[in-house]
Amino acid sequence: MSSPLSHPLVRTFLASVERRTAALPAVWREELLEDLREEIAAALADDVTEDPAVDGGPVISEERVRRALDWIGTPEEIAADALAEESGSIPPEPENPGGTWLTLGLAVLPVPLCLVPGVGIPLGLVAAFGALVRLWRSAPWVRREKRQATLFVLSPLVTVPVLAAALSLAFDGISAPAFVASLLIALALPVVGAIRLARSAARLREQAPQEAGRPLG
DSSP states (O other): OOOGGGSHHHHHHHHHHHHHTTTSOHHHHHHHHHHHHHHHHHHHGGGOEEOGGGTTOEEOOHHHHHHHHHHHOOHHHHHHHHHHHHHTTOOOOOOOHHHHHHHHHHHHSHHHHTTSTTTHHHHHHHHHHHHHHHHHHOSSSOHHHHHHHHHHHHTHHHHHHHHHHHHHHHTTSOOHHHHHHHHHHHTHHHHHHHHHHHHHHHHHHHHSOOOTTOOOO
């Protein structure tokens, strides 16, 4: 089975981003394209099915592909952000792994903290605020990654009430186990965001030239 990246809409999207970011350094441009390939492949992985009529090629709804690409952003927006980041002369920089893991830990803590009786919700909000402050002050990620990570961190504010309401309708009232289940499900998006940021920061550390005596971060 071919990769979802072989879909015509995806190829056109990536080609447009590559063309619009021609002014970027080649390394930056390829890193941006690789990030987009990974993001698109992950978004469409569950939507690929086999169809004998097309020689086992990927069958993905065109509407599903369009929704995935719209969520990522238009080529114009992605290129504009990348060019603005480059022209700002403040490229992403590697940081100490401890600082990265502190930021990512704070990003996924809000949901588990909500399980603490009495003070859970205030503690969760404090953790979320701390995660966002560190995220936007951290060097390893470009603004596009920071915006997406912000949505992941804040997503439980929407997903938890929606899931709790759905479970209460399904089981004729919300119970403690159902509420815990809604929190665990809502944790998925912050975890996905943290994994993506961790991979991006690790890749940057691997690519950065190692200067003797200069600590990262």
